[in-house]
Amino acid sequence: MKFVVIGGDAAGMSAASRAKRNDSGLAVTVLERSTTVSYSA
Amino acid sequence: MVRTADVFRKKSGIDVRTEHQAEHIDLSEGLVSGHTREGKRFELPFDRLLIATGADPIVPARPGFDLPGVMVVKTLDDAQAIKERITSHPVKRALILGMGYIAMEMAEALRERGIEVAMAKPRARLLPWLPEELAQRVGEELAAHQVALHTVFSVDHIEERGNHLAAVSASGDRLEADLVVVAIGVTPNSRLARDAGLALGPADAIAVDRQMRTSDDRIYAAGDCADAFHVVTGERVWIPLALRANRAGWAVADHLCGREVSLQGVVGSAVFKVFDLEVARTGLTAAEASEAGFDAATVTIKASSKAHSMPGASPILVHMVGDRRSGRLLGAQMVGREGAAHRINTAAVALHAAMTVAQFSESDLAYAPPFGPTWDPLLVGANQLIKAMK
Numbered sequence A: 001m002k003f004v005v006i007g008g009d010a011a012g013m014s015a016a017s018r019a020k021r022n023d024s025g026l027a028v029t030v031l032e033r034s035t036t037v038s039y040s041a
Numbered sequence B: 001m002v003r004t005a006d007v008f009r010k011k012s013g014i015d016v017r018t019e020h021q022a023e024h025i026d027l028s029e030g031l032v033s034g035h036t037r038e039g040k041r042f043e044l045p046f047d048r049l050l051i052a053t054g055a056d057p058i059v060p061a062r063p064g065f066d067l068p069g070v071m072v073v074k075t076l077d078d079a080q081a082i083k084e085r086i087t088s089h090p091v092k093r094a095l096i097l098g099m100g101y102i103a104m105e106m107a108e109a110l111r112e113r114g115i116e117v118a119m120a121k122p123r124a125r126l127l128p129w130l131p132e133e134l135a136q137r138v139g140e141e142l143a144a145h146q147v148a149l150h151t152v153f154s155v156d157h158i159e160e161r162g163n164h165l166a167a168v169s170a171s172g173d174r175l176e177a178d179l180v181v182v183a184i185g186v187t188p189n190s191r192l193a194r195d196a197g198l199a200l201g202p203a204d205a206i207a208v209d210r211q212m213r214t215s216d217d218r219i220y221a222a223g224d225c226a227d228a229f230h231v232v233t234g235e236r237v238w239i240p241l242a243l244r245a246n247r248a249g250w251a252v253a254d255h256l257c258g259r260e261v262s263l264q265g266v267v268g269s270a271v272f273k274v275f276d277l278e279v280a281r282t283g284l285t286a287a288e289a290s291e292a293g294f295d296a297a298t299v300t301i302k303a304s305s306k307a308h309s310m311p312g313a314s315p316i317l318v319h320m321v322g323d324r325r326s327g328r329l330l331g332a333q334m335v336g337r338e339g340a341a342h343r344i345n346t347a348a349v350a351l352h353a354a355m356t357v358a359q360f361s362e363s364d365l366a367y368a369p370p371f372g373p374t375w376d377p378l379l380v381g382a383n384q385l386i387k388a389m390k
Helices: A012-023 B005-012 B077-088 B102-110 B134-143 B191-195 B242-256 B286-291 B344-352 B357-361 B378-388
Strands: A002-006 A029-030 B014-018 B018-024 B031-036 B041-045 B048-053 B055-059 B070-072 B093-097 B114-119 B147-150 B155-161 B164-169 B174-177 B179-182 B186-188 B219-221 B270-274 B276-282 B296-304 B315-323 B331-334
Touching: A002 A012, A012 A029, A012 B005, A012 B048, A012 B242, A029 B018, A029 B242, B005 B014, B018 B174, B018 B191, B048 B242, B070 B077, B077 B179, B093 B164, B093 B174, B102 B114, B102 B134, B102 B179, B102 B186, B102 B270, B114 B174, B134 B147, B134 B270, B134 B276, B134 B315, B134 B331, B155 B344, B164 B179, B276 B344, B286 B296, B286 B315, B286 B331, B296 B378, B331 B344, B331 B378, B357 B378
Parallel strands: A002 A029, A002 B048, A029 B014, B048 B219, B070 B179, B093 B114, B093 B179, B114 B147
Antiparallel strands: B018 B031, B031 B041, B055 B186, B155 B164, B164 B174, B270 B276, B276 B331, B296 B315, B315 B331
């Protein structure tokens, strides 16, 4: 399954990290407009 | 802690694509498209999509807000840019537009660098969500740290004269500064969702259910761009704060992987520090309670942060709101030099549990002289509120 996240902020990166931990077979892509993704995990 | 995109790529196996601006969601094809910073077009298919586009600082569409030296503050990058500006340009005086918590945190940071600080806002009341007596205490704290407050000051435009800036009101009043920080609020970044035809909620935040699904069930939204249910009123609200953003992100990940998820919502708990003062709130203010249809009773009490015999004890002002009809606790606000910020969490949990004020007043709260009086300030407030609700 392809999971795409728009926005690498707290919510986006929390979801991306946990989705990958829940299911390592998941294809997770994060699209971030700035040069950095930020905060926690 | 800040993690770099590289750590996410290598350690977590997440395909992080920075400098990728998503511009369009095609619901029928299941595609996201946009441009990279270099101008290259991209298109990406999805089975499930999360919109986590955050909130953007509001910048008035008035002349002069694009001048160098006029800077918004919201993100880590913004704060860094302000720091660099101060280092590269002599800043003797700063003007902060807005008096919310980000504005106050900026005031403190700038004062610590020895910069003169003035703050301006169009409306008359400082922190209108705080009861007058508590807001006044915050005003005194700002004054004690030489922060000048200009309420009822609407900026018509900002002009540059030599190296100096001036915010000018419609009536021609001027506030001069070397740096203007714009911290008047944020607005949800929901354009992508709106353009795709997804339903919006309060303040045009993206409407989501308890599973963080938008009106299209392949598409989630979470973080500062999305709304939430208020636990006390049951209504949709837009209260963009960090814990909810992180928790909503987790909920999306779990729901996506087939786990059962149902988030209760938020009670609007928030704390901030302004110089030596802690300001905290949870739940509804009296005005919000009345607006939501409750028969609001309120009480304001002054208690001590420690047992009176302890050195360094300082007053805590506690305001509490209850509903006369149901007896329910609806909200609490607190201000004090210590013991206010974390104490609010007790009331927050009571709100999640839908406790009555009477039930709350029977809570067995911890006591030892260095941490509070025998009767915790919240219990003193609850006992008084019971009387006020009769």
